[in-house]
Amino acid sequence: MRRATLNDVAKEADVSIASASRAINGLDNVAEGVRTRVLEAAAKLKYIPHGGARSLALARTNTIGLLLPDIYGEFFSEIIRGVDVAARARGLHLLVSGSHGDVKEAVAAILAMSGRVDGLLVMSPFVDSQDLGAVFPVSLPLVTIASRIGQSGYGAITVDNYAGGKLAVEHLLAQGCTRLAHISGPESNFEAQERKRGFATAVATAGSKIAPVTIHEGDFTEESGFRCVKDILAAADGGAPLPDGIFVGNDMMALGALFALKEGGLSVPDDIALVGFDDVPIARFAQPALSTLRVGVYELGRRGLELLADALANPDAEPAEGIVISPELVIRESSKRTG
Amino acid sequence: MRRATLNDVAKEADVSIASASRAINGLDNVAEGVRTRVLEAAAKLKYIPHGGARSLALARTNTIGLLLPDIYGEFFSEIIRGVDVAARARGLHLLVSGSHGDVKEAVAAILAMSGRVDGLLVMSPFVDSQDLGAVFPVSLPLVTIASRIGQSGYGAITVDNYAGGKLAVEHLLAQGCTRLAHISGPESNFEAQERKRGFATAVATAGSKIAPVTIHEGDFTEESGFRCVKDILAAADGGAPLPDGIFVGNDMMALGALFALKEGGLSVPDDIALVGFDDVPIARFAQPALSTLRVGVYELGRRGLELLADALANPDAEPAEGIVISPELVIRESSKRTG
DNA sequence: AGCGCCAATGTAAGCGCTTGCATAATCGTT
DNA sequence: AACGATTATGCAAGCGCTTACATTGGCGCT
Numbered sequence: 001m002r003r004a005t006l007n008d009v010a011k012e013a014d015v016s017i018a019s020a021s022r023a024i025n026g027l028d029n030v031a032e033g034v035r036t037r038v039l040e041a042a043a044k045l046k047y048i049p050h051g052g053a054r055s056l057a058l059a060r061t062n063t064i065g066l067l068l069p070d071i072y073g074e075f076f077s078e079i080i081r082g083v084d085v086a087a088r089a090r091g092l093h094l095l096v097s098g099s100h101g102d103v104k105e106a107v108a109a110i111l112a113m114s115g116r117v118d119g120l121l122v123m124s125p126f127v128d129s130q131d132l133g134a135v136f137p138v139s140l141p142l143v144t145i146a147s148r149i150g151q152s153g154y155g156a157i158t159v160d161n162y163a164g165g166k167l168a169v170e171h172l173l174a175q176g177c178t179r180l181a182h183i184s185g186p187e188s189n190f191e192a193q194e195r196k197r198g199f200a201t202a203v204a205t206a207g208s209k210i211a212p213v214t215i216h217e218g219d220f221t222e223e224s225g226f227r228c229v230k231d232i233l234a235a236a237d238g239g240a241p242l243p244d245g246i247f248v249g250n251d252m253m254a255l256g257a258l259f260a261l262k263e264g265g266l267s268v269p270d271d272i273a274l275v276g277f278d279d280v281p282i283a284r285f286a287q288p289a290l291s292t293l294r295v296g297v298y299e300l301g302r303r304g305l306e307l308l309a310d311a312l313a314n315p316d317a318e319p320a321e322g323i324v325i326s327p328e329l330v331i332r333e334s335s336k337r338t339g
Numbered sequence: 340m341r342r343a344t345l346n347d348v349a350k351e352a353d354v355s356i357a358s359a360s361r362a363i364n365g366l367d368n369v370a371e372g373v374r375t376r377v378l379e380a381a382a383k384l385k386y387i388p389h390g391g392a393r394s395l396a397l398a399r400t401n402t403i404g405l406l407l408p409d410i411y412g413e414f415f416s417e418i419i420r421g422v423d424v425a426a427r428a429r430g431l432h433l434l435v436s437g438s439h440g441d442v443k444e445a446v447a448a449i450l451a452m453s454g455r456v457d458g459l460l461v462m463s464p465f466v467d468s469q470d471l472g473a474v475f476p477v478s479l480p481l482v483t484i485a486s487r488i489g490q491s492g493y494g495a496i497t498v499d500n501y502a503g504g505k506l507a508v509e510h511l512l513a514q515g516c517t518r519l520a521h522i523s524g525p526e527s528n529f530e531a532q533e534r535k536r537g538f539a540t541a542v543a544t545a546g547s548k549i550a551p552v553t554i555h556e557g558d559f560t561e562e563s564g565f566r567c568v569k570d571i572l573a574a575a576d577g578g579a580p581l582p583d584g585i586f587v588g589n590d591m592m593a594l595g596a597l598f599a600l601k602e603g604g605l606s607v608p609d610d611i612a613l614v615g616f617d618d619v620p621i622a623r624f625a626q627p628a629l630s631t632l633r634v635g636v637y638e639l640g641r642r643g644l645e646l647l648a649d650a651l652a653n654p655d656a657e658p659a660e661g662i663v664i665s666p667e668l669v670i671r672e673s674s675k676r677t678g
Numbered sequence: 679a680g681c682g683c684c685a686a687t688g689t690a691a692g693c694g695c696t697t698g699c700a701t702a703a704t705c706g707t708t
Numbered sequence: 709a710a711c712g713a714t715t716a717t718g719c720a721a722g723c724g725c726t727t728a729c730a731t732t733g734g735c736g737c738t
Contacts, residue, residue, distance in 0.1 A: 003478045005694055016718045021696060031716060050454030052400065053694035055391050056723050062451075063434075071433075072420035074413075081411035084437055093451050094410075095402075095434050098423055112401075112432055115389030115724080116455070139342045285624055344724055355688045360726060370686060392724035395693045454694080 165198020
C-alpha cells in the first residue's frame with residue numbers, strides 16, 4: 001500500500017492540506033477540533049511526514065554530510081563518535097560517506113550529498129585536494145578536519161602535526177636516544193608530511209648530538225610498519241647502524257613495528273624506543289604499551305561539527321577562526337628508557 | 340550567491356528546462372548542439388544537481404538508512420564497514436544514525452529518515468522492540484540485523500547466539516573445566532539473553548559433570564566485566580568455590596574480566612579459562628590472547644545490505660529467507676589449558 | 679507539391695510539503 | 709446593529725527536479 005501523504009490525511013480529516021500541515025507541525029493558529037481530527041486521521045493512516053519533501057520546501061535538511069577517507073577503524077570511528085554526539089545534541093542528522101582514499105570517489109560523494117545536507121564536514125588528507133575544492137558548491141558551508149583544502153570558507157580544524165613530530169623527537173632525545181629513524185606515512189598524505197617535517201626539524205635542531213638518521217616510507221597500515229622495521233633490520237645486518245629510537249608516523253604502523261622488533265629479538269624500549277602517533281585505543285594494550293601523541297580524535301570530530309553548526313546557525317557571521325589542536329605526548333612503556 | 344538551479348542553466352543555454360534536464364542526464368534524444376550548450380552553461384554556473392529535489396521527483400533516493408545502537412566502537416565500526424563496502428558496490432549512499440540504546444531516539448531517527456531513504460537497515464537489540472515495529476512505515480523495505488523485531492517484512496539476518504553460547508561451554512568443558520560461571524550482557528538485550536540461554540542449556544546437558552554455576556549480569560562494557568569478576572573473587576573470599584572457566588557475554592567485558600583476574604593474581608587460563616564473544620580486533624592483542632566466538636561482524640553488515648538492496652531491486656519478489664549466521668569458535672591462549 | 683513520420687524541443691503536471699495571502703467566520707465595541 | 713479587529717481556514721504558488729504528452733520542423737517518399 002502506498003504510504004499516506006499529507007493530502008490523504010487532509011482528506012480523511014476533511015480539512016485543507018494547509019490546515020493539516022499546520023496541525024501536524026503544531027502551529028498555534030489551528031482550532032482544537034481541527035487539530036485532533038487531523039492527528040487522529042494521521043494516526044489512522046499511519047502517516048509519516050516525508051522528510052525529503054519537507055526539506056525541499058524549507059530549504060533546510062537538518063542534516064550534515066560527513067566525508068571521511070574511511071568510515072570505520074579505530075581512528076575514524078572516534079571522529080564519527082565526536083561528530084555524532086555533537087550532532088545529536090543539536091538535532092542534526094548525519095549523512096556519512098567514505099572516500100576510500102580516492103579523490104574521484106570523494107567528489108562523487110559530495111555531488112551525491114548536494115541538496116541533501118545543510119553543510120559539509122570533510123576530512124581529506126590528500127595533498128592535492130585541489131580537485132575537491134573545485135566541486136564544492138560555493139554556497140555550501142564547509143568545515144575541514146585535519147585537511148589542507150585551500151580557502152575553506154567556513155573554518156577548519158587542524159592538528160598541529162608538525163609540533164607533534166618535534167615533540168616525539170625531543171622526547172626520544174630526552175630518553176637518551178642518539179640514533180633516530182622515522183617511519184613516515186605516505187608521501188601523498190598531508191598529515192604524514194607535516195609529521196615528517198616536525199621530525200626533520202627537531203633532528204636538525206639537535207644537530208651534532210645525533211648520528212645519521214634514516215626515514216622509511218610506510219602507508220599508515222600495520223603491515224607497512226612491520227615491513228619498514230624489517231628493512232631497518234636488514235640494513236643493520238648489512239652493517240648500517242641500528243637506530244635506538246624510532247618515531248613512527250601513526251600507531252597502527254607502530255604496532256606493526258613493535259611486532260617486527262619482537263620478532264627480531266630486540267627489546268622495546270631498551271634496544272629501540274618507539275613513539276607512535278594518534279593514541280588509538282589499542283595503543284595502551286600493546287606490549288609494551290605504546291608511547292604516542294594523543295590527538296583527541298573525538299574532540300576533532302566534536303569541535304568540527306560545532307564549528308559547522310555555528311556557521312549554519314548564523315550564516316552571516318564572520319567565518320570562525322580555524323582551530324588548531326596540539327597533540328599531547330603520552331609516555332608509556334615503549335619509550336621509557338632507564339638510561 | 341544563490342546556488343544555480345537547473346532553471347538557471349536552461350536560461351543561460353537558452354533552451355527549455357526539459358531539454359536541460361535531458362542533456363544533463365545524458366539522455367539520447369538531445370541534439371548535440373543543445374547538449375554542449377547546456378553542459379557549458381552548467382559548468383559556467385557551477386551547477387550541481389539538487390539531490391533532494393531529484394529524489395522527490397523520482398521517488399528514489401539511492402540512499403539507505405542504517406540505524407545502529409551506536410555508530411562507533413570496534414563492533415559497530417565493523418558493521419558499518421560491511422555495509423559501506425556493499426553499499427558502495429551498488430551505488431547506494433548511507434544515512435547512519437545511532438539510537439544510543441534508547442527506543443525513543445531510535446523512533447525519532449527512523450522518522451527523520453522517512454522520505455530520505457529507500458530502505459532501512461536496522462539493528463536493534465532491545466528485547467522490547469515493539470515500539471519500533473509500530474512506527475515502521477509499512478511500505479519501507481526493512482532488514483534487521485541481529486535483532487528481534489517482529490514480522491520484519493523484508494528479511495532479517497541474525498546471529499545464532501544460542502549456538503554460540505553452547506559452543507563456548509562445550510569448549511570449556513573439553514578443556515577440563517568443571518566449575519563454570521557466566522558473565523552475561525544486560526537483561527534487556529536480546530542477544531545477551533540468547534547467549535545466556537545457550538550457556539544454561541549446555542550446562543544442563545553436561546549435568547552432573549559440572550559443579551554449581553553462577554551467572555553475573557554485566558552490561559557489555561569493559562568496566563562491567565571487571566566488576567563482575569571482582570564480585571566473583573569477593574564471593575570466593577567468602578568461601579564460595581572459585582570457577583575455573585568463565586564464558587563472558589562479549590569481548591569487551593572479557594577484557595575487563597581479564598584485567599580483574601590479573602589484578603587478583605590469578606592466571607589465565609591456568610586458574611581460570613576465559614571465552615568471550617564477538618572477536619573484536621583487540622581480542623587477539625590481549626595478554627593472553629582472548630578465545631572468543633567470531634561472528635563475522637563485517638559479514639553481518641555486508642549481507643544485511645545485500646539483502647536489502649536485492650529487495651529494493653525487485654520489489655515484488657518474495658521476501659528473502661532470513662539468514663542465520665553461526666558463530667565460529669576461535670581458540671586462543673585464554674582458554675588453552677594444559678590439563 | 680503534399681503526405682506521413684520521426685526526432686528534437688517545449689509545456690506543464692506532479693513529487694510531498696510549507697506558507698504568504700485572501701477569504702470567511704467570529705468576537706467585542708460603541 | 710454595524711463596525712473593525714481578530715482569528716481560523718483555504719487557495720495556490722513554489723522548493724528543484726523529471727517526464728508524459730503535445731508541438732514543431734525537417735526529412736524522404738510518392
